[in-house]
Amino acid sequence: MAAGPKAPPWKDVADYCSARSTARCELRRGNAGLRSFENPSTLLPRSGAHDSPGDWNPRLHTRAHALACAVSQGIVTACSIEAALNKSWRSCRSHESPGRESQIVKNRVSLVVLWWLVASVASAADSMRAVVFSGGAFQIQSVPKPQPQPGQVRIRVRAASVNPVDWKQIANLAPGARLIPGRDLAGIIDAVGDPDSPWKAGQPVIAIVTGGSYAEYAIASINALAAKPERLSFDEAAGMPVVGETAWRALVTIANIQAGQRVLIHGGAGGVGSSAVQIAKVRGAYVIATASAAHTELLRSLGADEIVDYHRVGFEDTLKDVDVVLNTVDTETGARSVRLVKPGGILVSVAGAGPAAAQCEAAKIRCAVTGHVTGELLGSLTDLAEAGKLRIPIDRRFPLAEAAQALELNRQGHTGGKIILEVSY
Numbered sequence: 001m002a003a004g005p006k007a008p009p010w011k012d013v014a015d016y017c018s019a020r021s022t023a024r025c026e027l028r029r030g031n032a033g034l035r036s037f038e039n040p041s042t043l044l045p046r047s048g049a050h051d052s053p054g055d056w057n058p059r060l061h062t063r064a065h066a067l068a069c070a071v072s073q074g075i076v077t078a079c080s081i082e083a084a085l086n087k088s089w090r091s092c093r094s095h096e097s098p099g100r101e102s103q104i105v106k107n108r109v110s111l112v113v114l115w116w117l118v119a120s121v122a123s124a125a126d127s128m129r130a131v132v133f134s135g136g137a138f139q140i141q142s143v144p145k146p147q148p149q150p151g152q153v154r155i156r157v158r159a160a161s162v163n164p165v166d167w168k169q170i171a172n173l174a175p176g177a178r179l180i181p182g183r184d185l186a187g188i189i190d191a192v193g194d195p196d197s198p199w200k201a202g203q204p205v206i207a208i209v210t211g212g213s214y215a216e217y218a219i220a221s222i223n224a225l226a227a228k229p230e231r232l233s234f235d236e237a238a239g240m241p242v243v244g245e246t247a248w249r250a251l252v253t254i255a256n257i258q259a260g261q262r263v264l265i266h267g268g269a270g271g272v273g274s275s276a277v278q279i280a281k282v283r284g285a286y287v288i289a290t291a292s293a294a295h296t297e298l299l300r301s302l303g304a305d306e307i308v309d310y311h312r313v314g315f316e317d318t319l320k321d322v323d324v325v326l327n328t329v330d331t332e333t334g335a336r337s338v339r340l341v342k343p344g345g346i347l348v349s350v351a352g353a354g355p356a357a358a359q360c361e362a363a364k365i366r367c368a369v370t371g372h373v374t375g376e377l378l379g380s381l382t383d384l385a386e387a388g389k390l391r392i393p394i395d396r397r398f399p400l401a402e403a404a405q406a407l408e409l410n411r412q413g414h415t416g417g418k419i420i421l422e423v424s425y
């Protein structure tokens with residue numbers, strides 16, 4: 001049986017260089033240099049005294065490829081580059097022409113810098129900063145940039161907003177799981193998943209996302225996306241999707257509120273409440289809101305007709321004959337509100353469970369819950385905002401790195417409007 005070809009006696013370029021004379025170490029210059037790295041068999045000694053090149057499969061990697069580019073420029077030899085990278089360039093000195101030493105040193109240093117620069121830029125292009133919750137703590141981490149699939153776009157996030165669902169999701173995270181929080185965002189499309197997409201890179205948008213918006217980039221389905229209203233800043237626009245859609249679904253889609261109806265909004269100053277007050281006013285309703293006294297001014301500015309400070313008075317003692325209740329507070333608040341609703345009226349819950357069906361039946365009212373946001377109603381909201389009829393009051397802004405503080409502030413339960421995370425400019 002014929003003996004199989006032997007592997008060459010060197011591991012890689014550096015090994016090859018250090019073991020051979022200048023003549024053998026030198027690569028041919030020009031494009032041949034580049035080819036020699038792409039095709040290792042051409043890296044053989046010119047004399048031809050070598051073992052079966054076809055079987056030589058050295059582990060050529062990015063570094064070797066970068067070196068090949070430099071070689072193709074005719075700047076230096078593979079030997080000198082490798083030696084420079086290994087911080088032992090002097091070991092190759094004897095292989096170089098003496099008069100070129102200082103130029104070679106400069107070239108080596110530039111090459112090393114260039115190599116690191118190219119490697120860093122390439123890696124930065126594929127990664128992004130994101131807030132990652134894992135092991136019970138938040139960290140800003142460098143994570144792979146998500147890639148859009150058909151039916152999706154990738155958005156460079158300018159601002160994200162904090163919703164109670166964000167900290168609730170973290171609280172319910174399985175042990176060992178990790179999560180980038182955030183559903184809401186405003187930003188600029190930077191890539192589309194398919195060439196026929198109705199959306200184009202460069203368009204400013206708002207979206208509801210599922211893979212996390214507390215990050216420099218996020219993926220959105222084209223069904224959960226709308227053009228950012230020009231009238232709103234990115235910060236304001238980021239506060240609109242989840243709460244705006246929830247308020248719209250509750251008051252318009254489910255309750256179908258009509259002009260002249262009396263609408264009670266519990267938690268009128270919060271994210272959902274502040275959008276709901278404005279939507280109810282646009283529909284011509286008489287709007288009553290419950291809130292802390294600290295939020296009276298805010299609610300007046302949004303158009304509320306009557307404000308009940310729930311710390312001071314029991315709302316069920318002062319209110320009656322309401323057509324629609326929107327409960328954004330908790331299950332108990334919903335149960336206490338049933339008797340305020342006129343027969344034939346409706347109570348819609350977005351927080352906690354709705355009142356018991358038997359209680360609603362006995363009061364001859366309808367009780368409903370909104371369910372989850374989908375993003376499909378965003379267009380109605382952006383139209384209102386563009387017409388100057390829906391604004392997003394901002395309670396506080398935080399940089400992305402302070403997401404944990406922003407979530408904690410919201411968790412305390414007294415946000416007036418929205419808390420915004422500023423992600424990029």
Ligand SMILES: NC(=O)c1ccc[n+]([C@@H]2O[C@H](COP(=O)([O-])OP(=O)(O)OC[C@H]3O[C@@H](n4cnc5c(N)ncnc54)[C@H](OP(=O)(O)O)[C@@H]3O)[C@@H](O)[C@H]2O)c1
Pocket residue numbers: 163164165242243246266267268269270271272273290291292293295310328329333350351352370371372373410413414415416417
């Ligand atoms: N189903 C869904 O798709 C959906 C979507 C969005 C939100 N939600 C839920 O709806 C709830 C509200 O969300 P949000 O974004 O509006 O929250 P938020 O922005 O944190 O606002 C909560 C508001 O409730 C007020 N409040 C607290 N206790 C109150 C009480 N006893 N009576 C009246 N007002 C009270 C607070 O202000 P004061 O200082 O004035 O009390 C605050 O303005 C959360 O539970 C959230 O998870 C559900």
